[in-house]
Amino acid sequence: MFLSEFIPVKDALEIIDNVKIKLDTEKISLKEAYNRVLAEDIKALLDSPSFDKSAMDGYAVKAEDTFGLSETNTSHLKVVDRIGAGDTSNVALKHGEAIKIATGAPIPEGANAVIMEEYTYEKNDNLEVLKTLFPGENVAPFGEDFKRGDELLKSGKLLRPQDIGIIASAGYDTIDVYKTPKIGVITTGNELVMSISEIKGAKIINSNYYTLKALVESTLSVPEVTHCVDDAEKVKEQIEKFLESCDAIITTGGTAISKGDVVVDVVDEMGEVLIHGAAIRPGKPFGFGVINGTPVFMLSGYPVASIVQFDVFTRNYLLKMQNIHKEFPIIKKTASRKIASTLGRTDYVRAKTNGNYVCPLKIDGSGIIRSMVESDCYILIEENVEGINEGEDCDVLIYDSLKV
Amino acid sequence: MFLSEFIPVKDALEIIDNVKIKLDTEKISLKEAYNRVLAEDIKALLDSPSFDKSAMDGYAVKAEDTFGLSETNTSHLKVVDRIGAGDTSNVALKHGEAIKIATGAPIPEGANAVIMEEYTYEKNDNLEVLKTLFPGENVAPFGEDFKRGDELLKSGKLLRPQDIGIIASAGYDTIDVYKTPKIGVITTGNELVMSISEIKGAKIINSNYYTLKALVESTLSVPEVTHCVDDAEKVKEQIEKFLESCDAIITTGGTAISKGDVVVDVVDEMGEVLIHGAAIRPGKPFGFGVINGTPVFMLSGYPVASIVQFDVFTRNYLLKMQNIHKEFPIIKKTASRKIASTLGRTDYVRAKTNGNYVCPLKIDGSGIIRSMVESDCYILIEENVEGINEGEDCDVLIYDSLKV
Numbered sequence: 056m057f058l059s060e061f062i063p064v065k066d067a068l069e070i071i072d073n074v075k076i077k078l079d080t081e082k083i084s085l086k087e088a089y090n091r092v093l094a095e096d097i098k099a100l101l102d103s104p105s106f107d108k109s110a111m112d113g114y115a116v117k118a119e120d121t122f123g124l125s126e127t128n129t130s131h132l133k134v135v136d137r138i139g140a141g142d143t144s145n146v147a148l149k150h151g152e153a154i155k156i157a158t159g160a161p162i163p164e165g166a167n168a169v170i171m172e173e174y175t176y177e178k179n180d181n182l183e184v185l186k187t188l189f190p191g192e193n194v195a196p197f198g199e200d201f202k203r204g205d206e207l208l209k210s211g212k213l214l215r216p217q218d219i220g221i222i223a224s225a226g227y228d229t230i231d232v233y234k235t236p237k238i239g240v241i242t243t244g245n246e247l248v249m250s251i252s253e254i255k256g257a258k259i260i261n262s263n264y265y266t267l268k269a270l271v272e273s274t275l276s277v278p279e280v281t282h283c284v285d286d287a288e289k290v291k292e293q294i295e296k297f298l299e300s301c302d303a304i305i306t307t308g309g310t311a312i313s314k315g316d317v318v319v320d321v322v323d324e325m326g327e328v329l330i331h332g333a334a335i336r337p338g339k340p341f342g343f344g345v346i347n348g349t350p351v352f353m354l355s356g357y358p359v360a361s362i363v364q365f366d367v368f369t370r371n372y373l374l375k376m377q378n379i380h381k382e383f384p385i386i387k388k389t390a391s392r393k394i395a396s397t398l399g400r401t402d403y404v405r406a407k408t409n410g411n412y413v414c415p416l417k418i419d420g421s422g423i424i425r426s427m428v429e430s431d432c433y434i435l436i437e438e439n440v441e442g443i444n445e446g447e448d449c450d451v452l453i454y455d456s457l458k459v
Numbered sequence: 460m461f462l463s464e465f466i467p468v469k470d471a472l473e474i475i476d477n478v479k480i481k482l483d484t485e486k487i488s489l490k491e492a493y494n495r496v497l498a499e500d501i502k503a504l505l506d507s508p509s510f511d512k513s514a515m516d517g518y519a520v521k522a523e524d525t526f527g528l529s530e531t532n533t534s535h536l537k538v539v540d541r542i543g544a545g546d547t548s549n550v551a552l553k554h555g556e557a558i559k560i561a562t563g564a565p566i567p568e569g570a571n572a573v574i575m576e577e578y579t580y581e582k583n584d585n586l587e588v589l590k591t592l593f594p595g596e597n598v599a600p601f602g603e604d605f606k607r608g609d610e611l612l613k614s615g616k617l618l619r620p621q622d623i624g625i626i627a628s629a630g631y632d633t634i635d636v637y638k639t640p641k642i643g644v645i646t647t648g649n650e651l652v653m654s655i656s657e658i659k660g661a662k663i664i665n666s667n668y669y670t671l672k673a674l675v676e677s678t679l680s681v682p683e684v685t686h687c688v689d690d691a692e693k694v695k696e697q698i699e700k701f702l703e704s705c706d707a708i709i710t711t712g713g714t715a716i717s718k719g720d721v722v723v724d725v726v727d728e729m730g731e732v733l734i735h736g737a738a739i740r741p742g743k744p745f746g747f748g749v750i751n752g753t754p755v756f757m758l759s760g761y762p763v764a765s766i767v768q769f770d771v772f773t774r775n776y777l778l779k780m781q782n783i784h785k786e787f788p789i790i791k792k793t794a795s796r797k798i799a800s801t802l803g804r805t806d807y808v809r810a811k812t813n814g815n816y817v818c819p820l821k822i823d824g825s826g827i828i829r830s831m832v833e834s835d836c837y838i839l840i841e842e843n844v845e846g847i848n849e850g851e852d853c854d855v856l857i858y859d860s861l862k863v
Contacts, residue, residue, distance in 0.1 A: 141650030
């Protein structure tokens with residue numbers, strides 16, 4: 056009675072992956088670049104440093120003037136100039152001379168090393184030197200970090216603070232990044248209200264509104280969430296609105312087969328339903344369709360089922376829409392009790408890790424959101440596995456590792 | 460010549476930890492709760508579900524009426540009412556009767572099980588039943604998820620999508636959370652300019668402005684960044700401004716001992732400098748002080764040093780200001796080449812992981828930001844360790860695991 060067979064998770068993911076993503080880019084200030092994805096290769100526009108630079112506060116000298124010196128065999132140089140940070144000196148250093156220099160200032164002509172203040176005593180431009188320097192000591196040479204034209208970062212990089220730092224150093228104050236996708240979320244269900252004050256009779260609170268908004272935010276995408284009653288015309292109107300303003304649409308509810316379940320029918324009418332029913336537990340009533348190139352993820356109305364469906368089918372797609380390609384790490388833990396499973400479907404068992412062990416929660420059921428709250432990971436049981444024995448290793452996906 | 464000895468990292472962290480944090484809270488809409496930290500215990504304001512509820516689309520029946528039934532031994536019931544989502548029925552079910560029911564609707568009086576549509580044929584209110592049900596089958600009983608008064612979440616929880624979902628289900632649409640701290644960042648240095656167009660002579664780009672903004676954002680805190688020349692009065696004025704509007708202050712540059720290095724002196728004059736110089740590499744010229752209870756993290760002007768100092772000394776403090784208590788996981792990897800280190804200081808060696816191996820980068824120096832960009836982790840070498848041999852296990856801190 057579903058529009059398609061319950062298809063295996065792998066096949067469903069392949070169908071979803073085949074829906075082409077159009078990547079849009081935009082130019083932004085580098086100040087707003089944290090957690091954005093670079094959409095251009097960054098080549099240095101300048102050399103860094105662009106001059107031989109002092110790496111210390113001290114005195115620029117000719118290293119040869121210090122050969123053999125030590126605390127018990129000192130020598131004296133004449134201080135002929137002083138260079139502050141951001142300043143330069145016009146004085147060319149000669150043998151027997153020193154120029155006081157700040158960290159970051161350019162090494163003056165004729166000098167080839169910097170002696171730290173700690174190894175000197177200065178009195179009235181007379182500098183006592185207590186240490187031997189090698190040529191180049193405490194000098195950051197021209198182009199040491201990078202040279203003009205060096206490729207520093209490639210398009211597709213999710214920007215960390217240090218990446219933003221090097222882009223700034225390389226001479227950029229704006230960059231091209233992939234646009235943050237806008238995701239239209241439609242919760243459906245006549246039984247749903249937004250707050251406790253509206254509850255009467257068989258009404259319940261629309262927790263999916265809140266959960267889905269946060270789920271979309273956790274992918275760095277921008278959600279626009281709205282609620283709709285179980286009415287085909289109203290659902291259609293809302294989808295039409297989102298088709299204009301959003302890059303993808305997510306619905307909750309209305310994915311089963313009874314009369315009130317209108318979402319799949321509406322999407323089928325407006326475009327093409329490619330998946331209806333997946334071999335997954337929880338989350339069997341999952342739908343996926345495309346309307347004019349826009350993907351529509353039809354999630355269950357059940358709170359737990361919708362989260363699992365989002366994590367399995369939707370999360371990665373929203374990341375790819377920003378050109379983020381993330382593999383969620385599956386790790387091995389030992390089952391601390393037996394876990395039943397049925398052949399022919401992939402189980403996402405809510406569980407809690409404890410060191411190298413993992414324990415499935417006793418509370419189950421796709422309506423029991425407490426099972427998602429009290430757990431910290433999924434145990435994945437593939438469709439060809441009938442269950443896991445106590446003490447057996449199993450595949451675990453930690454919720455925190457789903458974060459970008 | 461530093462105001463204090465180079466103190467060990469552990470001692471520095473203890474001094475920083477001892478500066479008392481005043482945790483402020485605020486009430487926000489639950490819609491804005493993702494990645495915020497709960498500042499109240501959440502007790503359910505209602506029962507969930509608040510009635511015995513159908514877990515399926517199907518027909519509510521008395522289970523006893525189906526005992527012994529199968530596809531080859533069917534029986535017939537009379538459909539006496541229909542309940543949509545969000546609706547209720549006033550009909551009390553009698554033996555021989557069924558009531559059509561939507562997922563989520565309340566089980567009508569007299570019924571104790573729901574048969575899925577898939578196991579029935581209906582024609583003109585005449586329902587053929589093909590399956591035996593047990594009492595309670597496909598019924599989500601009253602209070603199954605939680606009961607009114609149940610404690611669902613504790614204050615201090617960093618909110619995930621599912622946590623927000625259960626808070627909504629529990630009847631809340633606003634919650635108390637810890638305030639997001641506002642962090643004033645002052646970059647200092649006469650040599651710094653904001654963009655390539657301003658470069659002349661010994662000027663360089665103020666990459667710390669961009670990096671520090673992103674570092675603060677990576678802790679979920681709100682940065683306000685400004686630049687200041689190396690002038691004691693100007694630095695003092697800016698610190699005074701931030702003391703009024705910010706919860707903590709970070710500076711870069713001016714932490715060494717030469718004449719132009721004014722930051723530590725200014726903080727010493729305005730409040731108390733508790734740390735000046737830490738036994739860490741890179742990052743030795745680290746300062747920490749307190750002015751009227753507000754912590755001031757004085758980071759190096761060197762790009763790499765300032766990032767390391769932020770990660771080691773500042774990051775956790777900013778998290779604690781939101782009541783986030785995170786332990787950054789130190790993992791073991793095998794060194795793929797020898798790493799030199801000096802006794803008496805903690806080294807944070809920029810390195811790259813490769814499976815179970817980790818390789819220190821050949822480029823070094825606290826000015827070479829490329830070393831932070833091309834690496835994905837620190838190798839930590841404690842102060843009492845002289846170096847690590849090829850093939851030896853070492854402590855690794857993955858940059859990505861620093862994220863909240």
